[in-house]
Amino acid sequence: MRNKDGHMSIFDIFSKLNAEKSPAAGKPEYIIAGLGNPGLQYENTRHNAGFLAVDAIAGKYNAELKKIQFKAQTGTAALGGKRCLLMKPVTYMNNSGEAVAQAMSYYKIPVERVIVIYDDISLDPPHIRTRLKGSDGGHNGIKSIIALTGEDTFPRVKIGIGNKPHKDYNLADWVLSKFTDKEMPLMKDGIEKAVLSAELIVQGKAVEAMNRYNN
Numbered sequence: 001m002r003n004k005d006g007h008m009s010i011f012d013i014f015s016k017l018n019a020e021k022s023p024a025a026g027k028p029e030y031i032i033a034g035l036g037n038p039g040l041q042y043e044n045t046r047h048n049a050g051f052l053a054v055d056a057i058a059g060k061y062n063a064e065l066k067k068i069q070f071k072a073q074t075g076t077a078a079l080g081g082k083r084c085l086l087m088k089p090v091t092y093m094n095n096s097g098e099a100v101a102q103a104m105s106y107y108k109i110p111v112e113r114v115i116v117i118y119d120d121i122s123l124d125p126p127h128i129r130t131r132l133k134g135s136d137g138g139h140n141g142i143k144s145i146i147a148l149t150g151e152d153t154f155p156r157v158k159i160g161i162g163n164k165p166h167k168d169y170n171l172a173d174w175v176l177s178k179f180t181d182k183e184m185p186l187m188k189d190g191i192e193k194a195v196l197s198a199e200l201i202v203q204g205k206a207v208e209a210m211n212r213y214n215n
Contacts (some may be wrong), residue, residue, distance in 0.1 A: 023084060028085035028107055030202050032057065033100050035118040035141040038073075038090045046161035047175040049119035050186070051088050052142075053159060053194045058086055060195065063095025064159040065156055070106065072099040073152075080203035085109075096141040097148030104149065111151040115198050118142065119175065126190035130157050130197045132206055155201050157194045163185075 034054030042048055045121060058065050061077035063086060068074070072117040085107070088100035104114060118141055133153040136143035146152045162183070164174040178188055193213045200209035 009033035009059060010137040022129040024152040025152050026080065026083060028109065029082045030079075030084040031087060031100065031103055031107075031109055031111065031114045032079075032084050032101075032198055032202075033072075033087040033096070033114065033116050035093060035096050035116065036088065036140075037092050038088070040086075042176065044178050046121075046179065047093060047119055049159040049161055049191070052187070053157070053191050053198075054086050054088055055143050056191050056195050056197065065134075070099050072103070072118050074103075082202045084202060093141045093144075095144055097112035097144035097146070111149055111154045114149075114154040115201055116154060116156045117194055117198065118143060118156065119161045121161055121163045121175065123158060124162050124215075125160050126193065127160040128157060128190055128193045128197060129214050130155065130201070130206065130210045132172040155206060157197050157201075159187075159190050159194050187207065 009197060032054060034052070035051030036048035036051035038044065054065070055065070057077060061079065063075040063077040065073040065075040065086060065088060068090070070087070071091050072089045075086045077084055077086055087099060087103060089096045090099050093103055100114060100116070103109070104111065116141060120129065132155050134156070135152060136146055142156070145154070161175070164171060197209040197213050200206065
């Protein structure tokens with residue numbers, strides 16, 4: 001707002017300066033990568049729980065994942081006063097590490113500031129589990145990230161999608177199946193917990209996230 005002389009008021013100047021210093025502008029300090037498979041045929045499938053979580057973060061912080069870079073759909077959001085690069089790799093699950101490694105290298109972000117959100121069949125919805133490091137646990141997306149970064153010390157948030165109904169059920173068919181109408185409210189709850197956990201990790205409160213949301 002300008003005064004009668006056409007000049008900005010002192011309040012507007014301070015507001016503009018604060019906006020320029022906002023964590024929403026400048027180099028990202030964290031990466032939040034949700035894992036999944038691109039394409040309409042994979043929407044709302046169990047393997048895309050990570051995508052759903054990143055979409056939820058984007059929606060909560062009015063971020064748009066419209067930019068294609070680092071082999072991913074990306075956007076930025078300020079969580080807990082920290083600017084975060086939100087990522088949904090477009091390389092398909094097995095090559096998720098390509099997108100994550102490229103973004104890490106470009107922005108010089110250490111692996112400890114890379115938060116990965118993904119599906120876990122060992123947990124039932126709406127349970128989640130946050131860890132600061134660990135093996136791939138048989139998850140191909142995590143396996144790719146570890147292989148291409150050479151590190152397993154990145155925080156991760158696992159979202160429970162439930163185990164296959166019986167041992168003879170094909171695992172690939174199970175993780176690529178869509179959530180049922182009965183499961184969707186539980187998944188929404190789990191995704192909300194994953195978002196809250198990621199927010200705490202960015203604020204340096206990973207232990208609190210584990211204590212509060214791990215089951």
